[in-house]
Each structure stands twice: as C-alpha cells, then as structure tokens.
Amino acid sequence: MRAVIPFKRTNAKSRLSPLLSGKEREELAMAMLNDVTEALLGSGCFEVIDVLSTSIIEVRGVNIVLTDKGLNEALNEYLQKMTSHSINEPVLIIMADIPLVSTGNIRDITSSPADIVIAPGRMGGTNALFIRDPSSFRVDYYGASFLKHNDIASRNGLKIEVFDSFNLSTDIDEVADLAEVLLHGKGHASRYLEKLGLGFARNIGRVGIKRV
Secondary structure (H helix, E strand, O other): OEEEEEEOOOOOOHHHOOOOOHHHHHHHHHHHHHHHHHHHHHHOOOOEEEEEEOOOOOOOOOEEEEOOOOHHHHHHHHHHHHHHOOOOOOEEEEOOOOOOOOHHHHHHHHOOOOOEEEEEOHHHOEEEEEEOOHHHOOOOOOOOHHHHHHHHHHHOOOOEEEOOOHHHHOOOOOHHHHHHHHHHOOOHHHHHHHHOOEEEEOOOOOOEEEEO
16 A cells, blocks of 8 residues: 655645745645644555655655646546556555655544545645555546546445545644644644744634734
C-alpha cells in the first residue's frame, strides 16, 4: 500500500495573507505537511509515501517527487505510472493541509472494503481519496470534487464509502480555520502558530484568531 501527498510551498495558502506573511505561510504549510506525513508513518499502513512537490523540500521518512504539473495532471500521471509499472496496490491520496488527521483516521480509511473511500472537505472538496485499484480511477479536483469523484466511481461500477471525519474535513484555507488548529491540534502546525504568538479573539459569536 502507498500514499501520495500533493504539496506546494511557494506562495502557499494565499488566503491566509491577511494575517501571515509569505514566509510564515510557507513555514505553516511545511508544518502541516509534517503533521500529515507523521500520521501516515505512524499508521504503519504504507510501504511507500511520496510527496509530489513543486519545489525541493526535506521531510523525514518520505520520498520527494518533484513535479511542475498541476494537481490533476500530476496525480493522474502518478496513477498512470503505477498502472504502467504493474503496481496494483491500493493508494491513498491525501491533502497536505489537514493537520488534525490522526493515525486512527488513516487506519480506518485503509481498512475499508470499499473500492473507493472519499473523505470530503468542506464546500464539496475532497481531502482524502483511497483507491483500491489505481488502474480503475482518475481524479478530478477543484470545484465540487467530492461530487465529481462520486460520479467517476459510479460510472466505473465501484463501491463507494464516504468517510465522515471532523479531523479530515478540517482543511486550512482561511484565517478563521486556524482556530481549529489551535483548539484541537497537538502537532507541528499548532506549535508553529503558538510560536508566532497567535491566539484567540474572543468576540461575540465564533472564536477568531489574532496576534497576541
């Protein structure tokens, strides 16, 4: 079994720019990636963990595969190479911005008997996608990718399971999302935010984030 994580460090997480500088956003992206890779490594489920990165990075315990392609093209090429090399083992595609993911989440997804397991993100995204036979599936991210991946699986006659998880649904895109990392995180990303001096803005309504 293998896992693959698409990753972009340069100009990462631009929607966090109202609070974080470019350097801080890149460092937070690396911290979240380390949280994800440690969950994968800790699960003990994978013989191979690849990070498809657009730049040279170092991450302990995983392979860095450089690519200059877009998300869909890079991942579909990865799946195609698996097929062309007769690598028919299951593969987990997981996003790099879900720092709350746990080893238990990973083990639960990969133990499913379904052909396709989809862990949805908010607003119709796909945060993790477990594909039991990579020759039978092609990805289509952006927009309502959760619906598109369901449609692709259905057209190919594949059994689908939707994996409902708070940890996996919590992708970090907006400033407000950082509150979830500070509230629930225990890894690299939460420690990095604390190092930056970020804390809670306790206003009426939802908890916000500010520099304290």
